[in-house]
Amino acid sequence: MTAPFRLPGRGLVDQGTDLEFSFDGRRYTGHPGDTLASALLANGVHRVATGIAYRRPRGIMSAGVEEPSALVQIEEPFPEPMLQATTVELYAGLVARGPAGRGRLATAADPARYDAVHAHCDLLVVGAGPAGLLAALAGARDGQRVVLVDDQPRPGGSLLGTAERVDGLPGPEWAAGVVAELAALPDVRVLSRTTAFGHYDDDFVLALERRTDHLGFDAPAGTSRQRVWRLRARRTVVATGAHERPLVFPDNDRPGIMLAGAARTYLHRYGVLTGRQAVVFTTDDSAYAAATDLVDAGVTVAAVVDARTTVPEAWAEQCARRGIEIRAGEVVTGTSGSERITRAHTAPYAGGRLHGPRRGVDCDLLLVSGGWNPVAHLYSHARGALHYDPARGAFLPTGDLPNLRVAGAANGRATLADCLADGAQAADAPASTRASIPVSAPVPATEPVPDQTPGLVLWSVPDPAETDGGEPRPRFVDLQRDATVADVLRATGAGLRSVEHVKRYTTIGTAHDQGRTSGVIASGIVADALGADIATLGTTTFRPPYTPVAFAALAGRDRGALFDPVRVTPLHAWHTAHGAEFENVGQWKRPRCYPRPGESMDRAVLRECRAAREGVALMDGSTLGKVSVQGPDAGELLDRLYTNLISTLKPGAARYGVMCGVDGMVLDDGTVIRVAEEEFLLTTTTGNAAKILDWMEEWLQTEWPHLRVTLTSVTDHWVTVPLVGPDSRAVLAAVAPDLDVANAAFPFMTWRDATVAGIPARICRISFSGELAYEVNVRGWEGPRLWEALIAAGEPYGITPYGTETMHVLRAEKGYPIIGQDTDGTVTPQDLGLGWAVSRKKPDFIGKRSFTRAENLRPDRKQLVGLLPEDPSLRLPEGAQLIATAAVPAPPVPMLGHVTSSYRSAALGRTFALALVKAGRERIGDTLYAPLEEGVHPVRITDPVLYDKEGTRRDG
Amino acid sequence: MQLIPCPWCGPREEAEYHYGGQAHIAYPDDPQGLTDQEWAQYVFFRDNPKGPFAERWMHSAGCRRWFNAVRDTATHRLLTVYRSGEPRPEVPTP
């Protein structure tokens, strides 16, 4: 069935195949090759949306990405808001509606896949119109690696929407021939349905390829819907064409008001008549071709209203031959109609004012053309400067950039012949790097066109109400934002002078439009209002993206589990099988605790703590950062980086160490063991492993490159299992029969290599809980076997796996700080009570000099202390502030410190906390107050060591 | 996405690098011999010029080597790169 406004046999759509679709609840038929807009127009549907602010009916203004008005909501196959009907390719089963200004995001997850591709090329050509095709051809024939991207499903650019011939062929046919030659070359890649949306540093261009959008329900599940091309080009040719500028006049937003070039495109490309009775309102020559083409296709053109008093002679002749009336020196001063334009009103215009009486002319289509804006977005992204051309009323690129050229209509070329000639030499390198043989393509022949008559720059038609006192009518500058000339004048009236400020005050040129239709006009109106020169006023800055890009496309595959790597230890499967609750520590998944069925986390932690203090418990400590330090100067490097002396450590011994920044603040802590004369192994806090390796590398490479040391991350090489509690010695003895586990033979802060459960292991007698403890290390792949053996050997003792929460409680009971939790980059070792780990013997180490700065010696520095809430069941929130008085004084309230760690202790039978408090050690025994939401709570300051202060439990 | 030419690997995307601040700030020979003010100068104070600036970069997702670069802070252009320990080369003033 042929739709009422479709011309049989015309256009590039496949009229032999029907596509059923639905819009606003009605069923229609279109064809492959249609956009949603062209299919609606073929069915006589002009009103497709409703303006956001004034709820006025809105139609289809353009035939491409510059569309400010026909924004639709796709409902099926998958909901997507605010798509331009002019860019949605039609497919069978499409369900869409015209929303009132706002769309609606899908509530279900997008099932489509998105992806990214990296590519490099010698020459990137953006736009497969006349200029771009010749630029790509010249580069390709020169043997360059060429990528040609174009946003349409078929090549040709402007040629798709005119009847122009190239080399004697219809434009689309010629374009297809060029692309066929390009596609046959091995080093050329032609990407259709691909929009280059941003140009970034060092000739990096991002382009969005829409791979399956046009297939609708038939999109294959295995193909990504869209992908972002990350293109690095040696040189780029921007041949992105030009957008026709609308005209601003009273009631210029009614459905049926359309850019002249768009009506021509609907005719030639889609075989669609956009009306029966048209009026053309223009300020330049190009709209005459639309008028004559439409008449030739059977449309009545009631009048061409040309604001210029001098109309182009050749075109006037063409009009006369077709009986088209020309109203020279007149403008459209208003329109009538509601769902569709019914009448245009015209009046004589000169010197910026209306003169004489108004006349009406009936029409169902008003075509407008206010000149052409080069699409210079990518050039502008690349920091190319635009300059104002007063003859065209447009901003044009100013010369080439080092690796970027603009060609064709984007470069201000007005005729097909000029565009082809410009494109043919655009692939050539700029003068400074020019090869001896210029790279160019022969310029194909075109048909002669009439000489151009200068256009008239007309930013807005005056409202007749200004002179005749009638009701003022809105003159829309930005149709999507419903922003009018009055809004611009309100902005300038409020004192705004910069177009950037006016943009933000009025929202003109934001959202889909991005200044495409409204930007220059807004600048012109501001210039007129201020009596300023638009050339110096400029336009708002073009920023990427050129067209809207879905976040899903930018995210690509980097979502869900692939967003950030998840690191698990070799024991992860066991933890999962035994009901561990996990927490994220950096990228690591660590068991937080192992609640039994029906057991709360709090109770599980109390149970695990009790096991570690009273029996035996074990945890997965494999995530601890580990750095192997090897070389003759290894001890020397560590002496410079740790606050204490490391080089005196004997093989077989371990030492606790603290690292500071040059500012004397604690960076990290951990243990160091000396493996051999020239080999140490140090541990870092789980989340700090990469940072500490970087820190050590930095000093080694940049300050002390003469030190013969290598640093290797070995975190993942080892599975590390702390075996903790009074029964740990017996459990270890059971699985390591060859190891003398007696305290005298294997004392605290030493390590031994031994066979544990038949596995070669390194065992360190270190403790982060204050209990007797052994840290058993085996090669990663042997971890599960070790773990199972320890569990089996510990069974008679009720061995209990514990997680990070229990580890935290145990260490906090002993006052051991966790760097990054109890510290924040402003805390010194002395503040933490770790002065004993700061060497007095070493002449220097990183941070030492800062310890004697006045700031570091202040008596009121915040120091680590313990806190016992007066209410033994109250667990203070971490981060709670501490003040001196039970009543909160008027602000500003003097803050004395804050809670850094807070837990329930099984051993103490109550809650407790660690805190950083000003002059905290002097306040031990004092009471401070924690103002919480539900009241102010007294807390007693204590020594940070709350459990086994004498250290009697360490040796079992 | 700027390209930064690593003196060991060649041009790579900026996301592979991390920044290390002003170059040629040597760790003092005798920190304990410095006044508080001299030490604070070393620890806290850095130049912040508009124009060419010698600074340190590390190719952290590549060869993991530190190197130096002269960058124009007004344009972000890297005017030259050189290996650690090499003197700052002359660069033409833009």
Ligand SMILES: [Zn+2]
């Ligand atoms: Zn490198």
